Amino acid sequence: MEINATQHPMDKYLRADRIPHIWCPGCGLGIVLNAFLHAIEELKIDLDKLAVVSGIGCTGRIAGYINTDSYHTTHGRAIPFATGLKLANPEMKVVVISGDGDLFAIGGNHFIHAARRNIDITVIGVNNYNYGMTGGQLGPTTPLGARTTTTPYGNIEHPFNLCHVAHAAGAVYVARWTVLHAVRLKNSIKEALNKKGFSFIEVIAACPTTFGRRNKMPDALDEMRFYREHSVIKHGIDPAEANIEMGKEIVVGKFVDIEKPTFNDAVEELKRKVKKK
Amino acid sequence: MNIKKSYISKDFLLYYMTYWVEEKEKKVHGKVYIIKDRCKQCGFCIEFCPQGVLQQSEEFNAKGYHPPKLVETETKKCMGCGFCQMICPDFAIFVEREEEDEK
Secondary structure (H helix, E strand, O other), X not given: OOEEOOOOHHHHHEOHHHOOOOOOOOOOHHHHHHHXXXXXXXXXXXXXXXXXXXXXXXXHHHXXXXXXXXXXXXXXXXXXXXXXXXXXXXXXXXXXXXXXXXXXHHOXXXXXXXXXXXXXXXXXXXEOOEEOOOOOEEOOXXXXXXXXXXXOOOOOOOOOOHHHHHHHHOOOEEEEEEOXXXXXXXXXXXXXXXXXOOEEEEEEOOXXXXXXXXXXXXXXXXXXXXXXXXXXXXXXXXXXXXXXXXXXXXXXXXXXXXXXXXXXXXXXXXXXXXXHO | OOOOOOOOOHHHHHHHHHHHHHHXXXXXXXXXXXXXXXXXXXXXXXXXXXXXXXXXXXXXXXXXXXXXXXXXXXXXXXXXXXXXXXXXXXXXXXXXXXXXXOO
């Protein structure tokens, strides 16, 4: 028989008084949070040395549920806050967890320039293909032909390929997983947290209430079954080939893993040079 | 060419074979814990359990959802892989692994 319990092993990392969270039944964000907490447990990261920054949106609430130093910042500005945090206190592990609308629509430039400077932070971008919290409007990641509240006849704008954007801007670690690959996602978060430099993980998450309902996947389970049948793991391929199209296969895997000096290293080197003169 | 045949004594072989069989019979079981009031009935744990040990119950929790329960005939089938714990978005289910000697 199953045993009734009142405490979850992850409750020590959560602000347990706020659980159950506000996300809809079947929302992928709970799985992202779960995988992140499992990763920090397995890496045995000191919670005093960890900061979680998030922006606005459903994903932005993740920072409020983790029992560590966390910022719930203004819309799109999660990465500038995280940059400041990392530069002021280089020993801190800084993680940005935010949605596609926050990181790539209003905060798109911040993302590109943080990746260009190679600031030593980890960014987990949750892609649910639309603006979920405000009612399912067209976003920069909505695939061609998808129906949203603002595109009832199908989307005609070309979407961002987030992994390709990150790679082109200069990120040192780029990976993409769906929420169904929960264990691989956890391992990927562990790798990204240990990686020096700008690491980016795109997580494709189900949004049954605002996106799936209008695209013939009315239930979260339908979306998860779609991921099971249509996702293909291809490690190390060029992210430019990993476009996301409606109803086509989703290419997941670890695309980029390279070494590059970080912005903090460059600052230290500059200090040494200037002192010599 | 002279090829020597190597003979292994019967006792020796038997000893190692029984040892190997005993090793294989050590089973790992999972104890499933459910926090019923957190469940939102997404059905992920039921759908994606590799052994199919969970099913939807008929009882209601405080929010009106049906939390999962174990299939009674397949209680011992849980291997403790913990995938339900990883895939649950609501921190409502977890598994403890325990090793058992069964012959």
